[in-house]
Amino acid sequence: MLEEFKNDVIEGLSRITNKALPSKYFYDKRGDDLFVKITQLPEYYLTRAEMEIFQKRTADIIAALDLDSKKRYSLVELGAGDGTKTVHLLRALVEGNFDFEYLPVDISSDALDGIAAFLNAELPALAIKPSHSDYFKALENFKQDGTAKIILFLGSNIGNLTDDQATEFIYRLGSSLGVGDKIILGVDLKKAKEIILPAYNDQQGVTAEFNLNLLDRMNRELGTNFKRTGFIHAPIYDEEVGIAKSYIKSLQRQSVTLGRHRFSFAKDELIHLEVSRKYDDDVVKQILSRTDITWEHKITDSNNFFADYILQRN
Structure with a gap:
């Protein structure tokens, strides 16, 4: 499982454009607990x-x-x-x-x-x-x-x-x-987006913490060196198409390493995490x-x- 996790991260973050991480890795113990909290939020x-x-x-x-x-x-x-x-x-x-x-x-x-x-x-x-x-x-x-x-x-x-x-x-x-x-x-x-978008961007910041917890998991389990303060949670919703997407956005130009691999991020570059089709x-x-x-x-x-x-x- 750990090797699969590592390979998926390397593949997703090595892309020149459209960097991505599989949403299945949200669910470590803390991720599980945070998702339970999300389901109890007034916006969700x-x-x-x-x-x-x-x-x-x-x-x-x-x-x-x-x-x-x-x-x-x-x-x-x-x-x-x-x-x-x-x-x-x-x-x-x-x-x-x-x-x-x-x-x-x-x-x-x-x-x-x-x-x-x-x-x-x-x-x-x-x-x-x-x-x-x-x-x-x-x-x-x-x-x-x-x-x-x-x-x-x-x-x-x-x-x-x-x-x-x-x-x-x-x-x-x-x-x-x-x-x-x-x-x-x-x-x-x-x-309407006024109903859907808050479900993925609650006022308490629980969903943001849920997504950013993936950075902590990669640091802990894979030895990456993500700095939480360098990224923010960035969801969007296309009301016409009916698709919500969750991203993590880089706040500055920066790089992250995983062993011999180095991943570079431009300012405002997005890492795609999840699609939520309506x-x-x-x-x-x-x-x-x-x-x-x-x-x-x-x-x-x-x-x-x-x-x-x-x-x-x-």
Whole structure:
């Protein structure tokens, strides 16, 4: 993992233009803690909006899934998080006497341990089988177990992909499913920049600290010599296209070393960290158009900030 981290940093910062760092490296222990704080910020509406859907529209979700009481289901959550949203759906399914098993998938064993402990306390009757694995490896393992599948991919995590990458992801997801299997896809909807941009640039500076913590991680784990005071957090949002981007901006001309490698930065040069795509129906339809997946239903929160699309494998 450390060697992969190092190679990704060298590749991303060696570029003459469009320097970049993969957002997956945000999540060391401090990064995890900071992201939890971000989700609780008044400006960060995403978690609250999807939580409202799972709290108040659970019956609509179950109706849209069109479950068969005679079938056994595997409810597979990719990137399971802490379970506080999913628990509302799981509780309704348990109380409805549906025959299912919950299979959270995550590359973090700590996250899986946490969600298992939480759900065992909340729903002792729930059959839970955590999978510490890559998404598609886990799905391949589940493919032949004879159950119908419901895949949850929540939190607008798909928004970290370009539209082409999202199409490829959904296509691969479909290839791991059987005809009639379902997907619950959570996406952040397009809105005015006055709503979206503060979600990535809060007044308390927690998001800035979250992004700049990546510099500290590289210094600590890879031996780079970034100076935090030489960089600032610099998010942007293109309202017309519907894409938010997170950058770190160099405040001066400077250089940073990693072993024998030296990376030079011009004043105001940007390091790209993350894309956060916002969606409308047209974008979702375009992404699905080159896959075997179709859109069946759309469920939104009361502000129409967020949507969970119910999709089906054909």
